[in-house]
Amino acid sequence: MKQMLLILIVFIVSCKGNVEDLETVVVEEKTAVVEEAYNDIKLEIYDYDGLKPLINKEDDKLHVVNFWATWCAPCVKELPYFEAAKEKYEANNIEVLLVSLDFPKNYDSKLKPFMAKHNLKSKVVAFDDTDQNRWIPAINEEWSGAIPATIIYNKERRKFYERSFTQEELDNEIEAFLK
Structure with missing residues (x-):
């Protein structure tokens, strides 16, 4: 022993x-x-002139555009809801675009690792335009610039939301556009 x-x-x-x-x-x-x-990860970076065509498409799809950042807790909390909506409504010809407002110096250190860690399936683009006085009111006249913010639109309708969503709330808004 x-x-x-x-x-x-x-x-x-x-x-x-x-x-x-x-x-x-x-x-x-x-x-x-x-x-x-x-x-x-190949990250496309746009100023407002480059982003404008992506948020104003006139096709047969339902577009959901979410403005967010990795440093915004409500944004991060609701991102899975957008990913779930993309999957749930895929047969309804939906396109989800996640527009990151992260700072350019953090693209490689924070944004790309976040995208990889969370395996985001929606298209993610980085928005880098310092002229907020131009692009905030161009996106929506009533937008204060706060995030999260979302645009849902199709050929007939467009609605802007300066707020965060629950899964149920997001689904309800999308379904209203699909009727």
């Missing part, structure tokens, strides 16, 4: 360094996988 205990102690002591090394390798591998995932 003493011999078995001695072997166990020797095993534990000799493996301790290996376990720490193994943990380091695992963490490094996970970090490398996440970095690789977001390094492959």
Whole structure:
């Protein structure tokens, strides 16, 4: 019994360094996988002139455009609802566009890792235009510039929302457009 205990102690002591090394390798591998995932993300960046055609399409689709940022807690909370709506209403010819208002210096350090971590399926674009006095009222005259903000539109109707949604509220608004 003493011999078995001695072997166990020797095993534990000799493996301790290996376990720490193994943990380091695992963490490094996970970090490398996440970095690789977001390094492959191609992020389209638009000013207002480039974004304008994306938020004013005249086709047969229902468009849902959400303005958000990774630093905005209500925005992050509601993002899964937009992803679920994209999937739920896919047969209804819906297009979801997520317009990130993250700061350009954070595209690689925050936005792309967020997109990879949450495996966003909707199209995500970055919006970089410092002339808020031009583009905020151009998007909606009553918009204060606060986010989250959403536009839902099709050929016949357009509605702007300066608020966050629950899943049920978002579904109700989309369904009103589909009637």
